[in-house]
Amino acid sequence: MGSELIFRGHEAQPVDDSYSPKPHKPWFTVTRPIHYMLREQRLVFVLVGVIIATLFFTLVPSSSSSSVPYESLPISYFERESKIPAYHHRVAAAVHSVGKVPLGIKRKGLRIVVTGGAGFVGSHLVDRLIARGDSVIVVDNFFTGRKENVMHHFGNPRFELIRHDVVEPLLLEVDQIYHLACPASPVHYKFNPVKTIKTNVVGTLNMLGLAKRVGARFLLTSTSEVYGDPLQHPQKETYWGNVNPIGVRSCYDEGKRTAETLTMDYHRGAGVEVRIARIFNTYGPRMCLDDGRVVSNFVAQALRKEPLTVYGDGKQTRSFQYVSDLVEGLIRLMEGEHVGPFNLGNPGEFTMLELAKVKLGFSSNIIL
Numbered sequence: 352m353g354s355e356l357i358f359r360g361h362e363a364q365p366v367d368d369s370y371s372p373k374p375h376k377p378w379f380t381v382t383r384p385i386h387y388m389l390r391e392q393r394l395v396f397v398l399v400g401v402i403i404a405t406l407f408f409t410l411v412p413s414s415s416s417s418s419v420p421y422e423s424l425p426i427s428y429f430e431r432e433s434k435i436p437a438y439h440h441r442v443a444a445a446v447h448s449v450g451k452v453p454l455g456i457k458r459k460g461l462r463i464v465v466t467g468g469a470g471f472v473g474s475h476l477v478d479r480l481i482a483r484g485d486s487v488i489v490v491d492n493f494f495t496g497r498k499e500n501v502m503h504h505f506g507n508p509r510f511e512l513i514r515h516d517v518v519e520p521l522l523l524e525v526d527q528i529y530h531l532a533c534p535a536s537p538v539h540y541k542f543n544p545v546k547t548i549k550t551n552v553v554g555t556l557n558m559l560g561l562a563k564r565v566g567a568r569f570l571l572t573s574t575s576e577v578y579g580d581p582l583q584h585p586q587k588e589t590y591w592g593n594v595n596p597i598g599v600r601s602c603y604d605e606g607k608r609t610a611e612t613l614t615m616d617y618h619r620g621a622g623v624e625v626r627i628a629r630i631f632n633t634y635g636p637r638m639c640l641d642d643g644r645v646v647s648n649f650v651a652q653a654l655r656k657e658p659l660t661v662y663g664d665g666k667q668t669r670s671f672q673y674v675s676d677l678v679e680g681l682i683r684l685m686e687g688e689h690v691g692p693f694n695l696g697n698p699g700e701f702t703m704l705e706l707a708k709v710k711l712g713f714s715s716n717i718i719l
């Protein structure tokens with residue numbers, strides 16, 4: 352028996368013109384939640400719950416459960432008004448609402464990256480952030496920083512240390528970025544000038560890219576060196592400086608100037624929340640005294656009543672500041688509403704000889 356092919360192509364198929372990929376929902380499924388709420392006085396219970404919560408959050412006195420009472424910090428760095436509009440960032444809101452946190456509810460710690468956090472300023476900043484309850488990731492290539500500076504946080508679950516060079520990109524989920532990674536003393540930044548400017552330009556670019564990607568607030572630690580050989584004394588933030596673009600210091604001062612440019616361009620062009628601090632500081636190796644004061648080795652020598660070594664004619668000037676003040680300034684700048692740039696330092700400058708003779712009471716034993 353031969354097989355028989357039956358062609359059915361022309362059989363009329365019923366076509367439904369009103370085809371829709373979404374099946375029709377019966378009307379009663381929409382009203383079902385409403386009926387559910389109305390049954391057994393559920394709506395009343397919900398409303399009572401909302402009223403209790405509202406009363407709790409409005410009537411219970413607020414407390415600042417944070418270990419750092421922001422309100423008590425001095426305001427000396429922040430007296431100037433900025434034209435930049437107020438910033439409504441979730442992190443800023445979390446921090447500024449610290450006084451409104453009801454009793455018994457702790458301020459939520461932030462996730463913060465500190466590049467260069469194993470360095471002198473960075474490690475003191477890390478101490479402060481950890482102490483107030485934040486989670487800190489230090490990113491450092493240990494060019495001048497030391498593991499010993501942050502070793503006391505090892506074992507703390509809120510602390511992480513990553514050996515990483517900021518010239519390479521890095522992806523981390525954080526709320527704030529303090530960008531300090533850069534050799535800061537002339538000996539170190541002149542050691543490999545190409546690397547210094549690369550760190551300032553590419554490193555800052557990478558960190559700003561990270562800030563943009565994850566919506567973090569970014570703080571750049573710039574330097575008084577951006578004023579170069581200033582023709583204005585003392586330098587105001589509005590002064591544009593007098594910088595040699597081809598000098599041996601330009602890897603650092605032009606590098607930091609470019610870092611500031613990038614920071615402002617990411618702010619204006621990409622809406623990244625940024626802050627710029629220009630640090631006025633001592634050069635050379637520094638020491639931290641037991642009471643937390645930071646001094647140069649020179650001052651430390653004097654305080655130990657050792658003979659002083661004054662390089663050159665001793666007429667070079669420096670300004671000195673407490674590292675604790677500087678760190679407080681950086682934190683307040685980060686948490687505040689002003690972009691900057693802000694000069695952070697001591698307006699008083701002293702020659703080394705003045706310092707030795709007048710400030711430290713030394714008149715002899717000065718080796719020139």
Ligand SMILES: O=c1ccn([C@@H]2O[C@H](COP(=O)(O)OP(=O)(O)O[C@H]3OC[C@@H](O)[C@H](O)[C@H]3O)[C@@H](O)[C@H]2O)c(=O)[nH]1
Nearest residue numbers: 467469470471472491492493494495496531532533535
């Ligand atoms: O390429 C680099 C260079 C340096 N670093 C790190 O950056 C840190 C710099 O700290 P230092 O102790 O040398 O210097 P300071 O803490 O005084 O510098 C700080 O204040 C002045 C600012 O210009 C600097 O950017 C800031 O780091 C070190 O931990 C160093 O290892 C990097 O992570 N990457």
